[in-house]
Amino acid sequence: MNGLSAFRETFAGDVVLPGDPGYDGARAVWNKVFDRRPAVVVRPVDADDVADALRFAREQELLVAVRCGGHSIPGLSTCDDGIVIDLSAMRGATADPVRRTAQVNGGALLAELDEAAQAHGLVCPVGVVSHTGVAGLTLGGGMGRLQRKHGLTIDNLVSVELVTADGRRVRASEDEEPELFWGMRGAGPNFGIVTAFEYRLHPLDHAITFGTVAHPLARARELAGLFRELAEKGPNELFLSFGTARERTGHDAYAFLTVLHSGQPEQALRELADVRAFGPPVRDSIRAMPHLAAQHLNDETQDWGHRFYMKSAFMPAFPDEAVDLCAEHASRAPVGADCEFSVWAWGRAIAEVPEDATAFTGREAAVWLAAEALWDDEALDEQCRSWGRDALADLAPFASSGRYVNDVAEVGANVARTVYGDAKYERLLALKREWDPDNVFRLNQNVQP
């Protein structure tokens, strides 16, 4: 590669090339379906290094992939023959207990933000697997178990610092480049490489109550009824997710209800009484625990190195007919794969933010529903993808418009328009033409200038 030795002279971070001992580790991403071979992986150590890597990539006309946690479902943080700008040497998060804010570097993982905030009895609403990247999660929206109380992750974003396609360092917030800040909150990877985030934090200094009750599939409708009732009447502190699942062993599918109550444990005990009274569960893991413990509980089952597919939708309601479809499709999940439907109660703090306040689309939904499959045998790839696609095709009559960009496993020319809808897409297009007219940042759900 021409210019590589000159680049190495100014670039402070690691440069990993095919044939180097660390190359296979450096090119791996979370979803094992994607086995790409980039021409080079670079690990900048600061924003100047990011700008240097970007300048080099543009001089060499290399396809640019940007990576934080590497958890992109469609494998968008890697590529064949291009450059991966991997921010894993730019981790780290700190919290300011007086201002109740957190400063987070562009390569940080959720665990770092969680730990920095909880050290002061504070919290930022983020996702549910702690090894997910802060950047990818935030720039698409950020759903999590505190969302009904504190909104999406982007609803708590104060500012971002980014390196733009032309190498400029830009800060965006409600006051600085507000239109860019609008686009960063939902379509962020299109506009630059974020090197720093600032978030608002909220007090959470007591144990939360978290866990799942599982019941036979035959009770799915009744359990979904309880889910709907609690979602309607329960407090904002109550996160709820209904689901149906079948594990890879192929044993009977079951229905489940997962709750996280972020109020005081005594209040949670009272307000979760109906969950306990529902009848003898097949399994019950609901108990009080530190918030950080809950944030790590899914880390192992969702560890690196598995194959994964998901398809999701927003819905204005979750009627019994949709429950039946979740039960039926869970029962026919491919043996050898862990498959589940997950239906999250939406609304409250999410819906308090006007739909057009951010690029994120889907605030008005009553629920978010996803079919997810995790497996290891490559031979099951097509079966698992078809399972998810077929299920969502059957559920399509119940869906509303808009999709959560971070869940979209497909990539292609028109995908971003289906995510954001026509009006927001046009607004994003104007931003893209201003900030990245050459489409340097195209490995994302792309707004094509």
Ligand SMILES: Cc1cc2nc3c(=O)[nH]c(=O)nc-3n(C[C@H](O)[C@H](O)[C@H](O)COP(=O)(O)OP(=O)(O)OC[C@H]3O[C@@H](n4cnc5c(N)ncnc54)[C@H](O)[C@@H]3O)c2cc1C
């Ligand atoms: C196990 C698992 C659990 C998940 N749980 C949740 C959840 O609870 N809630 C939720 O909302 N989502 C969840 N997701 C979806 C997740 O939000 C997305 O996969 C997200 O893109 C992952 O971010 P990342 O930084 O790890 O990914 P990466 O693969 O590193 O990046 C994803 C996208 O962001 C871009 N990008 C990465 N870093 C930067 C940066 N610094 N600046 C600009 N662009 C950048 C990449 O180019 C790519 O397009 C989960 C995904 C997985 C695999």
